[in-house]
Amino acid sequence: MTAVAQAPAPAPRRASRRVREMTGQAGWTVLGWAVGIAFFIPVLWMVITAFKPESAAETWPPQFAFSPTLSEFRLVFSGMGPFIEHSAIATVGSTILVLVLALPAAYALSIHPVAGWRDSLFFFISTKMLPVVAAIGPLYVIALKAHLLDNIWLLIILYAAMNLPLAIWMIRSFMLEVPGEMLEAARLDGAGRIREIVEVIMPVVSPGLVSTALICVIFAWNELFLALNLTVTNASTMPMFLISSVPQEGLYIAHLSAAATVASVPVIIVGWIAQRSLVRGLSMGAIK
Amino acid sequence: MAGVKYVGVSRVYAKGAAPAVDALDLEVKDGEFMVLVGPSGSGKTTALRMLAGLEPLDGGRIEIAGRDISDVQPKDRDIAMVFQNYALYPSKTVAENMGFALKMRRVPRDERDRRVREAARILDLDPALLDRKPKQLSGGQRQRVAMGRAIVREPKVFLMDEPLSNLDAKLRVQTRSQIAELQRRLGITTVYVTHDQVEAMTMGHRVAVLSGGKLQQCASPRELYDNPVNQFVAGFIGSPAMNLVSAPLADGGVRLAGTVLPLGAQVRAAAAREKLTELVIGIRPEHLHLHLVGEAAAAGGARADGAELAGEVLLVEELGADALLHVRLVGDAAVADGPAAAEAPVVGGTPVVARAEGRKPPAPGQRVAFRVQPDDVFAFHPQTGARLAG
Known part of the structure; x- marks a missing residue:
């Protein structure tokens, strides 16, 4: 009986479930990327800073335009x-x-x-x-x-x-x-x-x-x-x-x-x- | 070539526990295909593993070719084993897997190659597969490689531990006959363990039935089927299983389903000697001959002859060539009441399975009657399970 009563429902319900699944998946993807980036940014920062001259490294706000140098690596x-x-x-x-x-x-x-x-x-x-x-x-x-x-x-x-x-x-x-x-x-x-x-x-x-x-x-x-x-x-x-x-x-x-x-x-x-x-x-x- | 002899062999896993194998005496003749069969926990695998040397003996001794090998290292027993999961070395090629035992024995490479190729030929294994890894093979091919690994050793005895249990049903039937044929051709003494009584019956020259660590009976498949020594063997061998029913003794036979099932004079004498009032009766499904169908059975046709069992069909399993009838035998009262009783559903009664012709089996709900030949009735001691000689 219940199956008969619900007969018209499946199509929209299936669609809504798919939407929910997709948003759920997207949510996890976004979270995954966010965590990944949060872990990666300090490493990136370290690598970028390593190519800066000492004078440019400690400025605030940080400088993104600088002439890269290998002098610190040489040292x-x-x-x-x-x-x-x-x-x-x-x-x-x-x-x-x-x-x-x-x-x-x-x-x-x-x-x-x-x-x-x-x-x-x-x-x-x-x-x-x-x-x-x-x-x-x-x-x-x-x-x-x-x-x-x-x-x-x-x-x-x-x-x-x-x-x-x-x-x-x-x-x-x-x-x-x-x-x-x-x-x-x-x-x-x-x-x-x-x-x-x-x-x-x-x-x-x-x-x-x-x-x-x-x-x-x-x-x-x-x-x-x-x-x-x-x-x-x-x-x-x-x-x-x-x-x-x-x-x-x-x-x-x-x-x-x-x-x-x-x-x-x-x-x-x-x-x-x-x-x-x-x-x-x-x-x-x-x-x- | 060599026979195998178990002499009072026992294995106890834990102190105080029942032995896994209990004083096993068994002789496998030279070139014989012996199947050890039994339910799980019957000790069949333990018995095989003791022969292989993978399990120590807690009592008795095992001989191969008349030599006591109870304390001999597995590798020096001159045996080869096929494992249930094949136990192939995943990092080695098929040829390396098959030749490993020979390599361990320092057989020269040429000789090794020759024997591996020979084994592959015997097993119909494509030579191109020899350079593959086990992972790249199908289940059936892996099984054959495992067989090949045993064959190249040219051992005195083959041991096989449920080697077909990982194959699908069709391949299992096919491989079953191949192994039996191969064993016949090579003539190497083989001890084969299985829980599948169909495998046991179709493959073995002789079959040893084990239960609870004890040997129940060791005989040819035909002998096991026709002359089981006890209730366990009777119930274990045969598919569908023998109908086993306990029934009170009556004048000239036993009382079953409202009628007296006649028993042979020897059985009756044995029962009298044992002062029994009740017996366990065994009838194979094909020995319940469908005699009357429908109204006639209910109307009292069964009264004419004392050896007819009346019942109601509960379920019909169509197998093609024949059909299995699941029947509840009904007692006196229901039959005596005539046609009216045919309408009433059967409550209680003894469930039995009968084999009937596949073309026109009775329908579920139908009343039927079976005729049984006195010679086809097995009788067992209700306490010990021993067969009462008939």
Whole structure:
């Protein structure tokens, strides 16, 4: 009965629903763009400012007509050599160390779970619950006694320790995606532990490994607190260089912008190259 | 070539829990196609996995070709397994998938290639597919690659764990006969697990029916169908399933649907020995011979012969060649009341399924009567489920 009574209604109702759906979609699109622009404008501002002469950088209202110059970049390039070298060593070194340690750990916590794997898993993540500030005192003393202060090896070790729990959790979740039947097939085919990992597990989890490595690279590259407190010159990294770009007196915004732009470039490039595997890797554990 | 022997094999997953496989004794002859069948939780897959070495034994031993392999590594058992989801390596090509086990055994590349191509030929797998990745194949092709991976190893025993369950119905029927034919050609001892009794009946030389971790019966498909040893096997084998009804014993037979269904003298003697007052009666759908349709049934035609069961058709399932009648058997009272009772809807009564000719099945609501041959009636112990010898 109700169907009969409503018979004339569908056409306009369907149309109105479509209008509502479209406005809803448009609303989300506008919001998405707004958020995207809000995040992008400071970055754009930084890049534009980096090309300004120092005198034009701090005017108010901001100048949009200016003759671009590379003088600040030249200044940055002339001074950043050791910093970028330290950053690269600490980042690459710690990321390799993380992967080398996290792979077997994740394997032992997923594919062939060891006794007490739950406790181990919780222990790893619990190390992230203590603020780094609370640990800096003891860390300083340990570094001092071990003669590792202002030493790049200290940063490699600390960055590896910092990223290791996250890496283990991530790689473990990727390994859980490896079908059990496939591992059994490998066992029947006669693959040992090493073959199993290299030929069967690795191809399946490699996108996950790439995304894990990228996240470790980004975190290590951007780390400031430990570098600031435990290094001076022999191991100081790019974030330290940014701080050193701020002089005690005088204008510095253009110089700082140029330095920050240079410092962001590696992360942006790395993220850009790997964005597909990053999305795939990060959503891998979420599918099931 | 080799047979397989389970000797008192048990598997207990958790302490105190019922064993998943309970003292299984089973012998698979050399070159035989043995199907393990049973509902989920019957232990059939566990039994297969123990043979593969993927599951440890908690008791007993398993022999292949007379050698106790209970503690031998899976790779050294000289077996090959086809998994339910095929378990192909996604990053390897079809040829690499099929040749992986040989590579692990350090078989030279030429020999590997030759055996992979040979397997592809046996399976009718297009050689062009050998360089593809599993992702680029259809479900049926993947299934054949999984078979190929087993064949190239030239093992003593094939193990198959529901390898057809991921195929669509038509392909499943087709592949079913291909696998059976292939097994016959290669003559390799095969243990095949399925929950589908049609697969079991059509493929196996012999079928082992499992339930609750225990072997119920192991026999040829025909023997299982004609001579089930207990109520479980009787109900599990056959589609549609055997009608199982509990009925009180009466003089010369059992009382069912207001009439006395005669039983053989041996069955009656067995029931008397066991001091039973009630039996479970089993009748296959095709053994309910449609005898009378319509008024005659209701008017008391059934009175002439004690072995006729009267009922009302509830539903007709047309299968083409034949039709399945879902019938409720009606008791004495309804039949005795004559034509008036035909109008009254049947309340209660025993539901049964009968197979009838497809051309002119009775309509729903119609009164029917069935004749049953005494030899076609199975009788089971109501408590133990054991068949009472007939």
